[in-house]
Amino acid sequence: xxxxxxxxxxxxxxxxxxxxxxxxxxxxxxxxxxxxxxxxxxxxxxxxxxxxxxxxxxxxxxxxxxxxxxxxxxxxxxxxxxxxxxxxxxxxxxxxxxxxxxxxxxxxxxxxxxxxxxxxxxxxxxxxxxxxxxxxxxxxxxxxxxxxxxxxxxxxxxxxxxxxxxxxxxxxxxxxxxxxxxxxxxxxxxxxxxxxxxxxxxxxxxxxxxxxxxxxxxxxxxxxxxxxxxxxxxxxxxxxxxxxxxxxxxxxxxxxxxxxxxxxxxxxxxxxxxxxxxxxxxxxxxxxxxxxxxxxxxxxxxxxxxxxxxxxxxxxxxxxxxxxxxxxxxxxxxxx
Numbered sequence: 001x002x003x004x005x006x007x008x009x010x011x012x013x014x015x016x017x018x019x020x021x022x023x024x025x026x027x028x029x030x031x032x033x034x035x036x037x038x039x040x041x042x043x044x045x046x047x048x049x050x051x052x053x054x055x056x057x058x059x060x061x062x063x064x065x066x067x068x069x070x071x072x073x074x075x076x077x078x079x080x081x082x083x084x085x086x087x088x089x090x091x092x093x094x095x096x097x098x099x100x101x102x103x104x105x106x107x108x109x110x111x112x113x114x115x116x117x118x119x120x121x122x123x124x125x126x127x128x129x130x131x132x133x134x135x136x137x138x139x140x141x142x143x144x145x146x147x148x149x150x151x152x153x154x155x156x157x158x159x160x161x162x163x164x165x166x167x168x169x170x171x172x173x174x175x176x177x178x179x180x181x182x183x184x185x186x187x188x189x190x191x192x193x194x195x196x197x198x199x200x201x202x203x204x205x206x207x208x209x210x211x212x213x214x215x216x217x218x219x220x221x222x223x224x225x226x227x228x229x230x231x232x233x234x235x236x237x238x239x240x241x242x243x244x245x246x247x248x249x250x251x252x253x254x255x256x257x258x259x260x261x262x263x264x265x266x267x268x269x270x271x272x273x274x275x276x277x278x279x280x281x282x283x284x285x286x287x288x289x290x291x292x293x294x295x296x297x298x299x300x301x302x303x304x305x306x307x308x309x310x311x312x313x314x315x316x317x318x319x320x321x322x323x324x325x326x327x328x329x330x331x332x333x334x335x336x
Contacts, residue, residue, distance in 0.1 A: 002116055003096045005033040005086050007058075007079055008104040010040040010297050014288040015105045015251070018281065020050060022108040022248075025231065028052070029113070033094070035061065035086045037079060044295050054094070061089050065174060073177065080151070080188040081177040084170040087156055091163070098157040100127075103250065106152060107281050109233050110247045115210045119155055125162045125201030127155035128192050132208070132216040142215060145181045147190035152250050153210055154192075161201040168198065208237065212277075213250035214267035222273040233276055249277055257329070264328045271327045283335040290336065 004023070008016045016034065023030055030052055036042035037058045045055045061082065062070070070078050083101055090099040119127055128149045133139035156162040172191050179187055195202045205211065212220070212235065220235040223243055233246040253265035262282065266274045289299055323329065 002027070002030040002100070002112060003033070003090065003098055004030060004100050004102050005035065005090050006102050006104050007035040007037055007082060007086055008041065009037040009075075010044070011299065012104050013041050013044060013292060013297055014285050014299060016041070016045075017288045017292075018284045019102070019104055019106055019108075020053060021284065022106075023112075024050075024052060026108050026111045027113065031096075033086070033090050033099070035082070035089075037075075040295070040297060044292070044297065056089075061085055069174065069177075074179065077178055077187065081173045083151055083154075083188050084166050084173060087154070088163075088166045088170060091156065091158060091166075096158075098155060100153060100155040101151070102248075103152045103252075105251045105254075106248045107251060108248045109231060110209065110245045112210075112247055114245070114247055115153070115205065115207055118205070118207055119203065122203045123201075124155070124203035125157050125159040126165050126195060126199060127153070127203050127205055128195055129153045129205045129211045131213070132211060132219070134216065134219055146186055147193055149189065149192035149195075149204075150211065150213070150250070151187075151189050151192065152213075153205065153248070159201060161199055165195060165199040165202075207247065208235075208242070208244045209247035211250065212246050212248070214253045214265055217267040217273070217277075218269075220268075220273070221270060222276050224272065224276075231280075235273075246277070249281075251278075251281055260332050262330050262332060263323055264330060265322075265324065266328055269325060269327070274327060278330070279335075282330060282332065286332055286335040 006016065006019065020032060023032060031054065032052055033054045033056060034045060035056050035058060036045060042055060042057045045053070066082070069081055073081060087099050087101050090096055129152055130148055131143065131146065131150045133142045156166055169191055173188050176185055177188050184190060219239065220237055223234040223236045234243055235246060236243045255263045255265060257263055264274065264278050266278065268274060
Protein backbone atom coordinates (compact mmCIF):
# COMPACT_ATOMS: atom_id res chain seq x y z
CA UNK A 1 0.00 0.00 0.00
CA UNK A 2 1.19 3.52 -0.80
CA UNK A 3 1.34 5.74 2.28
CA UNK A 4 1.24 9.53 2.00
CA UNK A 5 1.05 12.47 4.36
CA UNK A 6 0.16 16.10 3.84
CA UNK A 7 -0.73 19.15 5.89
CA UNK A 8 -3.01 22.14 5.45
CA UNK A 9 -5.54 24.32 7.23
CA UNK A 10 -9.07 25.37 6.26
CA UNK A 11 -7.74 28.02 3.87
CA UNK A 12 -6.29 25.17 1.76
CA UNK A 13 -9.19 22.79 2.32
CA UNK A 14 -10.48 23.21 -1.25
CA UNK A 15 -7.11 22.03 -2.58
CA UNK A 16 -6.71 19.30 0.03
CA UNK A 17 -10.06 17.80 -0.94
CA UNK A 18 -9.07 17.89 -4.62
CA UNK A 19 -5.82 16.09 -3.75
CA UNK A 20 -7.63 13.32 -1.88
CA UNK A 21 -10.27 12.85 -4.56
CA UNK A 22 -7.63 12.72 -7.30
CA UNK A 23 -5.81 9.91 -5.48
CA UNK A 24 -9.04 8.04 -4.90
CA UNK A 25 -9.90 8.31 -8.61
CA UNK A 26 -6.54 6.73 -9.53
CA UNK A 27 -6.22 3.94 -6.97
CA UNK A 28 -7.71 2.40 -3.84
CA UNK A 29 -4.32 1.13 -2.66
CA UNK A 30 -3.32 4.13 -0.57
CA UNK A 31 -3.52 5.78 2.82
CA UNK A 32 -3.33 9.55 3.23
CA UNK A 33 -2.47 10.97 6.66
CA UNK A 34 -3.88 14.51 6.76
CA UNK A 35 -2.48 16.84 9.41
CA UNK A 36 -5.02 19.61 10.01
CA UNK A 37 -3.47 22.89 11.06
CA UNK A 38 -6.62 24.48 12.40
CA UNK A 39 -9.75 23.29 14.18
CA UNK A 40 -12.11 23.95 11.26
CA UNK A 41 -10.29 21.73 8.76
CA UNK A 42 -10.14 18.97 11.37
CA UNK A 43 -13.87 19.20 12.10
CA UNK A 44 -14.82 19.18 8.41
CA UNK A 45 -12.60 16.24 7.50
CA UNK A 46 -13.66 14.25 10.56
CA UNK A 47 -17.26 14.62 9.44
CA UNK A 48 -16.43 13.57 5.86
CA UNK A 49 -14.87 10.36 7.16
CA UNK A 50 -12.90 9.42 4.04
CA UNK A 51 -12.20 5.72 3.55
CA UNK A 52 -8.50 6.14 2.79
CA UNK A 53 -7.61 9.02 5.11
CA UNK A 54 -6.43 9.39 8.70
CA UNK A 55 -7.18 12.85 10.03
CA UNK A 56 -4.81 14.21 12.69
CA UNK A 57 -5.12 17.44 14.67
CA UNK A 58 -2.03 19.66 14.75
CA UNK A 59 -1.88 19.48 18.54
CA UNK A 60 -0.81 15.83 18.25
CA UNK A 61 2.60 16.84 16.85
CA UNK A 62 3.17 20.14 18.63
CA UNK A 63 5.64 20.10 21.49
CA UNK A 64 7.16 23.04 23.35
CA UNK A 65 9.75 23.67 20.63
CA UNK A 66 7.21 23.77 17.82
CA UNK A 67 4.81 25.98 19.75
CA UNK A 68 7.62 28.47 20.26
CA UNK A 69 8.50 28.44 16.55
CA UNK A 70 4.82 28.86 15.71
CA UNK A 71 4.91 32.30 17.31
CA UNK A 72 8.05 33.34 15.45
CA UNK A 73 7.23 32.31 11.87
CA UNK A 74 4.57 33.05 9.30
CA UNK A 75 1.84 30.47 8.82
CA UNK A 76 3.51 29.16 5.66
CA UNK A 77 6.96 29.10 7.25
CA UNK A 78 5.58 27.17 10.22
CA UNK A 79 3.98 24.60 7.90
CA UNK A 80 7.31 24.18 6.09
CA UNK A 81 9.01 23.70 9.46
CA UNK A 82 6.61 20.85 10.18
CA UNK A 83 7.13 18.91 6.94
CA UNK A 84 9.80 16.52 8.29
CA UNK A 85 7.92 16.37 11.60
CA UNK A 86 4.78 14.86 10.11
CA UNK A 87 6.71 12.32 8.02
CA UNK A 88 8.59 11.21 11.13
CA UNK A 89 5.34 11.09 13.11
CA UNK A 90 3.69 8.72 10.61
CA UNK A 91 6.72 6.42 10.55
CA UNK A 92 6.95 6.35 14.36
CA UNK A 93 3.34 6.54 15.54
CA UNK A 94 1.73 4.39 12.86
CA UNK A 95 4.76 2.23 12.06
CA UNK A 96 4.20 2.47 8.31
CA UNK A 97 6.86 0.85 6.11
CA UNK A 98 7.34 4.16 4.33
CA UNK A 99 5.75 7.60 4.09
CA UNK A 100 5.74 10.04 1.18
CA UNK A 101 5.07 13.70 1.84
CA UNK A 102 2.88 15.33 -0.82
CA UNK A 103 1.91 18.98 -1.06
CA UNK A 104 -1.76 19.83 -0.65
CA UNK A 105 -1.87 21.56 -4.04
CA UNK A 106 -0.84 18.44 -5.97
CA UNK A 107 -3.38 16.66 -8.15
CA UNK A 108 -2.97 13.11 -9.45
CA UNK A 109 -3.90 12.29 -13.04
CA UNK A 110 -2.38 8.79 -13.05
CA UNK A 111 -1.82 5.99 -10.56
CA UNK A 112 1.30 6.92 -8.53
CA UNK A 113 2.30 3.24 -8.54
CA UNK A 114 4.39 4.22 -11.59
CA UNK A 115 6.61 6.26 -9.29
CA UNK A 116 6.73 3.63 -6.56
CA UNK A 117 7.76 1.02 -9.11
CA UNK A 118 10.80 3.19 -9.82
CA UNK A 119 11.50 3.60 -6.11
CA UNK A 120 11.34 -0.14 -5.51
CA UNK A 121 13.51 -0.87 -8.55
CA UNK A 122 16.18 1.51 -7.24
CA UNK A 123 15.88 0.07 -3.72
CA UNK A 124 15.79 3.65 -2.45
CA UNK A 125 15.41 4.68 1.18
CA UNK A 126 14.88 8.35 0.38
CA UNK A 127 13.47 10.01 -2.76
CA UNK A 128 13.83 13.67 -3.70
CA UNK A 129 12.08 15.23 -6.67
CA UNK A 130 13.89 17.75 -8.90
CA UNK A 131 12.25 20.99 -10.00
CA UNK A 132 13.53 20.33 -13.53
CA UNK A 133 13.94 24.00 -14.24
CA UNK A 134 14.77 24.89 -17.84
CA UNK A 135 18.44 24.84 -18.77
CA UNK A 136 18.65 28.56 -19.49
CA UNK A 137 19.43 31.77 -17.63
CA UNK A 138 15.95 32.01 -16.14
CA UNK A 139 15.94 28.38 -15.03
CA UNK A 140 19.39 28.66 -13.47
CA UNK A 141 18.29 31.77 -11.58
CA UNK A 142 15.25 29.88 -10.22
CA UNK A 143 17.48 26.99 -9.21
CA UNK A 144 19.80 29.30 -7.29
CA UNK A 145 16.82 30.86 -5.50
CA UNK A 146 14.62 27.85 -4.76
CA UNK A 147 17.03 24.91 -4.97
CA UNK A 148 17.42 21.95 -7.30
CA UNK A 149 14.79 19.87 -5.47
CA UNK A 150 11.19 20.57 -4.60
CA UNK A 151 9.42 19.67 -1.37
CA UNK A 152 6.40 18.13 -3.08
CA UNK A 153 6.88 14.35 -3.32
CA UNK A 154 9.41 13.12 -0.74
CA UNK A 155 9.68 9.45 0.18
CA UNK A 156 11.24 8.04 3.37
CA UNK A 157 11.23 4.47 4.59
CA UNK A 158 11.99 2.99 8.01
CA UNK A 159 15.71 2.50 7.32
CA UNK A 160 18.38 4.15 9.44
CA UNK A 161 19.41 6.14 6.34
CA UNK A 162 15.96 7.67 6.08
CA UNK A 163 15.55 8.23 9.81
CA UNK A 164 18.93 9.92 10.01
CA UNK A 165 18.05 12.22 7.10
CA UNK A 166 14.68 13.08 8.65
CA UNK A 167 16.27 13.97 11.98
CA UNK A 168 18.84 16.19 10.29
CA UNK A 169 16.19 17.87 8.12
CA UNK A 170 13.92 18.45 11.12
CA UNK A 171 16.71 19.94 13.22
CA UNK A 172 17.76 22.17 10.31
CA UNK A 173 14.20 23.44 9.85
CA UNK A 174 13.87 24.08 13.58
CA UNK A 175 17.03 26.19 13.45
CA UNK A 176 16.04 28.12 10.28
CA UNK A 177 13.02 27.94 7.99
CA UNK A 178 12.01 31.24 6.42
CA UNK A 179 10.82 32.52 3.06
CA UNK A 180 14.19 34.05 2.24
CA UNK A 181 16.52 33.28 -0.64
CA UNK A 182 19.99 32.53 0.66
CA UNK A 183 22.96 30.67 -0.80
CA UNK A 184 22.24 27.40 1.00
CA UNK A 185 18.79 27.97 2.49
CA UNK A 186 15.24 28.72 1.37
CA UNK A 187 12.41 27.54 3.59
CA UNK A 188 12.58 23.78 4.13
CA UNK A 189 13.60 23.19 0.53
CA UNK A 190 17.28 23.86 -0.19
CA UNK A 191 18.27 21.51 2.62
CA UNK A 192 17.37 18.67 0.22
CA UNK A 193 20.38 19.54 -1.94
CA UNK A 194 22.64 18.16 0.79
CA UNK A 195 20.88 14.80 1.02
CA UNK A 196 22.89 12.98 -1.70
CA UNK A 197 26.22 13.83 -0.06
CA UNK A 198 25.18 13.45 3.60
CA UNK A 199 23.10 10.28 3.45
CA UNK A 200 23.04 6.88 1.76
CA UNK A 201 20.12 5.41 -0.16
CA UNK A 202 19.04 8.71 -1.75
CA UNK A 203 17.39 8.54 -5.18
CA UNK A 204 16.45 11.43 -7.48
CA UNK A 205 13.05 10.74 -9.04
CA UNK A 206 13.53 10.19 -12.78
CA UNK A 207 9.98 9.81 -14.10
CA UNK A 208 9.09 13.12 -15.77
CA UNK A 209 5.43 12.61 -14.87
CA UNK A 210 6.28 13.03 -11.20
CA UNK A 211 6.68 16.75 -10.69
CA UNK A 212 5.15 18.55 -13.67
CA UNK A 213 4.58 22.14 -12.60
CA UNK A 214 4.40 25.72 -13.89
CA UNK A 215 8.18 26.09 -13.54
CA UNK A 216 8.85 23.29 -16.05
CA UNK A 217 5.65 23.00 -18.11
CA UNK A 218 7.10 25.20 -20.87
CA UNK A 219 9.52 22.37 -21.72
CA UNK A 220 6.66 20.05 -22.69
CA UNK A 221 3.77 19.98 -25.13
CA UNK A 222 0.48 18.11 -25.04
CA UNK A 223 0.37 14.84 -26.99
CA UNK A 224 -3.31 15.06 -27.75
CA UNK A 225 -3.42 11.83 -29.74
CA UNK A 226 -2.30 9.86 -26.67
CA UNK A 227 -4.79 11.42 -24.25
CA UNK A 228 -7.71 9.02 -24.04
CA UNK A 229 -9.81 11.22 -21.76
CA UNK A 230 -9.57 14.33 -19.60
CA UNK A 231 -8.06 12.34 -16.73
CA UNK A 232 -5.30 10.89 -18.90
CA UNK A 233 -2.79 13.59 -19.86
CA UNK A 234 0.27 12.70 -21.91
CA UNK A 235 3.03 15.22 -22.54
CA UNK A 236 6.03 15.21 -24.87
CA UNK A 237 9.38 16.69 -23.93
CA UNK A 238 10.22 19.20 -26.65
CA UNK A 239 13.98 18.63 -26.41
CA UNK A 240 13.98 14.84 -26.68
CA UNK A 241 10.53 13.91 -27.99
CA UNK A 242 10.06 11.64 -24.96
CA UNK A 243 6.41 10.98 -24.14
CA UNK A 244 5.12 10.38 -20.62
CA UNK A 245 1.87 10.44 -18.64
CA UNK A 246 1.44 13.18 -16.07
CA UNK A 247 1.31 11.33 -12.76
CA UNK A 248 0.78 14.47 -10.73
CA UNK A 249 0.75 18.19 -11.39
CA UNK A 250 1.76 20.83 -8.85
CA UNK A 251 -0.78 23.67 -9.04
CA UNK A 252 1.45 26.04 -7.11
CA UNK A 253 1.20 29.39 -8.88
CA UNK A 254 -2.56 29.88 -9.05
CA UNK A 255 -3.46 33.39 -7.91
CA UNK A 256 -6.89 34.96 -7.71
CA UNK A 257 -7.34 38.43 -9.18
CA UNK A 258 -10.84 38.49 -7.70
CA UNK A 259 -13.42 35.99 -6.54
CA UNK A 260 -14.41 35.49 -10.19
CA UNK A 261 -11.11 35.68 -12.08
CA UNK A 262 -8.00 33.55 -11.64
CA UNK A 263 -4.45 33.87 -13.00
CA UNK A 264 -3.04 30.36 -13.35
CA UNK A 265 0.55 31.48 -14.21
CA UNK A 266 1.01 28.23 -16.12
CA UNK A 267 4.47 28.77 -17.58
CA UNK A 268 3.37 27.70 -21.07
CA UNK A 269 2.01 29.62 -24.04
CA UNK A 270 -0.05 26.66 -25.26
CA UNK A 271 -3.75 27.20 -24.60
CA UNK A 272 -4.41 23.56 -25.48
CA UNK A 273 -1.98 22.37 -22.81
CA UNK A 274 -3.37 24.79 -20.24
CA UNK A 275 -6.94 23.70 -20.85
CA UNK A 276 -6.05 20.00 -20.62
CA UNK A 277 -4.35 20.41 -17.25
CA UNK A 278 -6.14 23.29 -15.57
CA UNK A 279 -9.81 23.21 -16.56
CA UNK A 280 -10.71 20.05 -14.65
CA UNK A 281 -8.80 21.20 -11.59
CA UNK A 282 -10.39 24.65 -11.54
CA UNK A 283 -13.80 23.03 -11.88
CA UNK A 284 -13.14 20.76 -8.90
CA UNK A 285 -11.81 23.63 -6.79
CA UNK A 286 -14.95 25.64 -7.50
CA UNK A 287 -17.14 22.64 -6.65
CA UNK A 288 -15.27 22.16 -3.38
CA UNK A 289 -15.52 25.83 -2.48
CA UNK A 290 -19.24 25.85 -3.11
CA UNK A 291 -19.73 22.74 -0.96
CA UNK A 292 -17.53 24.12 1.85
CA UNK A 293 -19.80 27.15 2.22
CA UNK A 294 -22.17 24.78 4.00
CA UNK A 295 -19.46 24.35 6.65
CA UNK A 296 -18.87 28.09 6.93
CA UNK A 297 -15.53 27.88 5.09
CA UNK A 298 -14.79 30.71 2.66
CA UNK A 299 -11.67 31.74 0.79
CA UNK A 300 -9.86 35.03 0.26
CA UNK A 301 -7.94 36.09 -2.82
CA UNK A 302 -4.57 36.86 -1.25
CA UNK A 303 -1.75 34.31 -1.15
CA UNK A 304 1.03 35.10 1.34
CA UNK A 305 4.10 33.08 2.37
CA UNK A 306 6.56 35.44 3.98
CA UNK A 307 6.77 36.65 7.56
CA UNK A 308 8.36 39.88 6.30
CA UNK A 309 5.64 42.54 6.16
CA UNK A 310 6.87 44.22 2.98
CA UNK A 311 7.29 40.94 1.10
CA UNK A 312 3.93 39.72 2.40
CA UNK A 313 2.29 42.89 1.06
CA UNK A 314 3.89 42.37 -2.35
CA UNK A 315 2.81 38.72 -2.42
CA UNK A 316 -0.77 39.46 -1.42
CA UNK A 317 -1.43 42.71 -3.25
CA UNK A 318 0.98 42.98 -6.19
CA UNK A 319 2.28 39.62 -7.47
CA UNK A 320 -1.17 38.16 -8.10
CA UNK A 321 -1.64 40.78 -10.81
CA UNK A 322 1.55 39.76 -12.61
CA UNK A 323 0.16 38.32 -15.84
CA UNK A 324 2.58 36.89 -18.42
CA UNK A 325 -0.06 35.56 -20.80
CA UNK A 326 -3.67 36.62 -21.28
CA UNK A 327 -4.57 32.96 -21.87
CA UNK A 328 -3.55 32.35 -18.24
CA UNK A 329 -6.69 34.23 -17.18
CA UNK A 330 -9.80 32.15 -16.57
CA UNK A 331 -13.24 33.37 -15.58
CA UNK A 332 -14.56 31.08 -12.88
CA UNK A 333 -18.26 31.41 -13.66
CA UNK A 334 -17.84 28.75 -16.38
CA UNK A 335 -16.85 26.22 -13.72
CA UNK A 336 -19.71 26.88 -11.33
